[in-house]
Structures are given as structure tokens and as C-alpha cells.
Amino acid sequence: AQSVTQPDIHITVSEGASLELRCNYSYGATPYLFWYVQSPGQGLQLLLKYFSGDTLVQGIKGFEAEFKRSQSSFNLRKPSVHWSDAAEYFCAVTNTGGFKTIFGAGTRLFVKA
Amino acid sequence: EAGVTQSPTHLIKTRGQQATLRCSPISGHTSVYWYQQALGLGLQFLLWYDEGEERNRGNFPPRFSGRQFPNYSSELNVNALELEDSALYLCASSKTGEVQPQHFGDGTRLSIL
Numbered sequence: 001a002q003s004v005t006q007p008d009i010h011i012t013v014s015e016g017a018s019l020e021l022r023c024n025y026s027y028g029a030t031p032y033l034f035w036y037v038q039s040p041g042q043g044l045q046l047l048l049k050y051f052s053g054d055t056l057v058q059g060i061k062g063f064e065a066e067f068k069r070s071q072s073s074f075n076l077r078k079p080s081v082h083w084s085d086a087a088e089y090f091c092a093v094t095n096t097g098g099f100k101t102i103f104g105a106g107t108r109l110f111v112k113a
Numbered sequence: 114e115a116g117v118t119q120s121p122t123h124l125i126k127t128r129g130q131q132a133t134l135r136c137s138p139i140s141g142h143t144s145v146y147w148y149q150q151a152l153g154l155g156l157q158f159l160l161w162y163d164e165g166e167e168r169n170r171g172n173f174p175p176r177f178s179g180r181q182f183p184n185y186s187s188e189l190n191v192n193a194l195e196l197e198d199s200a201l202y203l204c205a206s207s208k209t210g211e212v213q214p215q216h217f218g219d220g221t222r223l224s225i226l
Contacts, residue, residue: 034214043117043203043217044156090156100169101146101215103156 002027004093006104013081014112021076021107023091033074034092034101035065044090050074061085086111115140117218119204125224126194134189134221138206145187146207146215147179151200159202162187163209191223199225 003026013019025031032051036044048059055067065076074091088108094101118137126132138145147159158171162181170177176192185206191198201222205215 036217041201041219041222043119043219044205046214046216049214100161101158105155 002093002095002100002102004091004102004104006089006091006107008107009105010108010110012110012112015083016080019076019078019081019085019109021089021091021109023074023076023104024072025074025091025093026072027093027095029096031074032094032096033065033067034094035059035063035074035076036090036092036103037061038088038090038106040087047076047089081109081111083111083113085109117204117206117216119202119218119221121221122219123222123224125226127226128194128196130194132191132194132198132223134191134202134204134223135186136189136204136206136218137186138204139216141208142206142216143185143209144207145181145185146205147187147189148203148205149173149200150203150220151197154200156203160189194225196225199223 005024007022034049035047038044047063048057050057050067057065063078067074088106090106091104092101120135144163146161149157161169165181179189181187201220203220205217207213207215
């Protein structure tokens with residue numbers, strides 16, 4: 001069965017520091033992977049997606065993610081965090097038909113000055 | 114391009130009442146998804162509509178129902194409201210027929226008193 005694990009419930013980083021949010025998935029076939037961000041009281045905004053090809057994916061707001069099939073991981077990174085990045089981040093995997101998307105439990109990012 | 118729009122933004126009901134939530138997808142999107150995001154429970158898949166038909170539903174009781182109209186907008190109805198139905202209800206849309214990320218609205222906050 002498909003599943004997505006985000007091991008970190010919350011993470012605190014200093015402004016300007018680098019960030020890595022972890023995501024591990026379980027899926028029998030080629031996964032289609034996404035990262036979303038949710039600010040308080042709002043919906044989810046797509047940061048980036050991986051369907052195939054280059055395993056390093058660039059997204060919006062300076063985020064990138066790397067797909068590692070051998071580790072079943074799709075970790076999100078940002079070289080320098082800004083205070084406005086404080087939000088909840090969700091990793092998601094979808095099936096080949098694209099109609100069944102499973103979301104991780106989310107990682108809440110806190111940014112300290 | 115207008116994003117996914119949901120109405121109302123907030124809805125306050127009492128136990129036993131019925132609630133109707135509305136969603137308009139992005140123009141050209143034919144699939145609509147409903148999710149419940151209750152405190153501490155993450156994103157729970159509720160329903161998927163495509164081309165006017167219910168294609169899949171999550172593990173929710175039958176008092177959660179909905180429909181999709183010919184213009185692809187959708188309604189989510191929740192009957193016999195219970196306190197635990199208090200949550201943010203998110204609607205997402207995508208194109209059909211190929212893997213696509215889902216685009217989310219800002220949600221309807223349903224509060225049951």
C-alpha cells in the first residue's frame with residue numbers, strides 16, 4: 001500500500017540557515033511525488049513535483065527536492081531560510097492514474113530570528 | 114487564471130444540523146477532490162468527483178456526500194453534524210487523464226457548536 005512518512009513533526013531553524021525536510025514513501029511502482037506548503041488558515045500551495053527525469057527538482061520560493069529511489073526518499077531543501085517560510089510542509093505521493101494522492105502528516109517549520 | 118475557490122470561508126453550525134460547502138475548480142479542470150483537515154489528524158481524503166461522477170471516497174460515513182455539477186463545480190454536504198466534524202475542509206482540482214498535481218482552495222472552516 002502507498003504511504004508517506006514525514007519523520008519530523010516540527011523543525012526549528014534560524015533565519016538564514018539551511019533547511020532539509022525529510023520524506024520517505026512506500027509505493028510499488030514509479031512514484032509521482034509532490035511537496036506542498038500550507039500557511040495558517042490557508043490551503044496547500046504546490047512547491048514542486050517529480051514525475052520523471054532529473055532527480056533534482058527545482059521549485060518555487062527557492063526550494064528544491066531530490067528523488068532517491070534507493071532510499072525511497074524525496075527530501076525538500078532550501079539553502080537559506082527566510083522568516084516567511086514558517087509554515088507546514090506536506091509531502092505527497094500519487095498513483096499512476098493521478099487520482100489517489102496520499103499525504104504525509106506534515107512537518108511544521110518554525111523560523112527563529 | 115483564477116484558482117480554486119471555496120465558499121463560505123467560515124461556517125458555524127450546531128450539532129444535528131446540515132452543512133453545504135461549495136467549490137469551483139480551476140477552469141479546464143474536471144476533477145474535484147475533497148479533504149478534511151481536522152486538528153491533529155492531517156489531510157484525510159473524503160471524495161473524488163470526475164466528469165460529474167463520484168469516483169472514489171475515503172473512509173467516512175454516508176452522511177458525508179456531495180455532487181459535481183455540469184460546470185464541474187462541486188458541493189460537499191454533511192448531514193447530522195457532530196462535534197468531531199469541526200475541521201478545515203479543503204477542495205482541490207486537477208485535470209483528468211494524466212498525472213497532475215492537485216491545486217487547492219483556501220478551505221472552509223466548519224465549526225460545530
